[in-house]
Amino acid sequence: MAKKGFIGEFKDFISRGNAMDMAVGVIIGGAFSGIVTSLTEDIISPILGLFGGINFDRLSVNILGEVTLNYGKFITAIVNFLIMALIIFFIMKAVNTLEAQAARLARLGNEQEAPAPTTKICPFCKSEIPIDATRCAHCTSELEQS
Known part of the structure; x- marks a missing residue:
């Protein structure tokens, strides 16, 4: 330079x-x-x-x-x-x-605008699962529909 x-x-x-x-x-x-x-x-x-x-x-x-x-x-x-x-x-x-x-x-x-959530937490085992799941894939607990 x-x-x-x-x-x-x-x-x-x-x-x-x-x-x-x-x-x-x-x-x-x-x-x-x-x-x-x-x-x-x-x-x-x-x-x-x-x-x-x-x-x-x-x-x-x-x-x-x-x-x-x-x-x-x-x-x-x-x-x-x-x-x-x-x-x-x-x-x-x-x-x-x-x-x-x-x-x-x-x-x-x-x-x-924040995107809509696609997952939720299982209330029994606290694992992340799809939002529309009716049964947890990890602990097999039945989930309430929301």
Whole structure:
């Protein structure tokens, strides 16, 4: 087997499905993060500001001179995180539910009706005999018809 160079290994890595899926996820996640950030900063924070009279983004404390602690932006980042986590939770819950239903349907489709038994056990000698036998071939006991 020939050794692959760095470029060949990188090409194999990039062309694998996992790397492509991850890249798509990162790009969509970045775009989705922008939507959630806008939702928090442009809609939720101003609405909450109506009730409290202030916008969270503007909350800060002056420590020394020009040094300020912008804790309002931190609160906004926490709200962004919680919204993102909640949405991801709902998405994963839906995906898991769909996967469970698909697995259940697959199991139902694969289940076949069990064939009817062709043998039974003699109640006297416990030997296996044909299901329609009237006398045991091993102990010669007469069997009840069922």
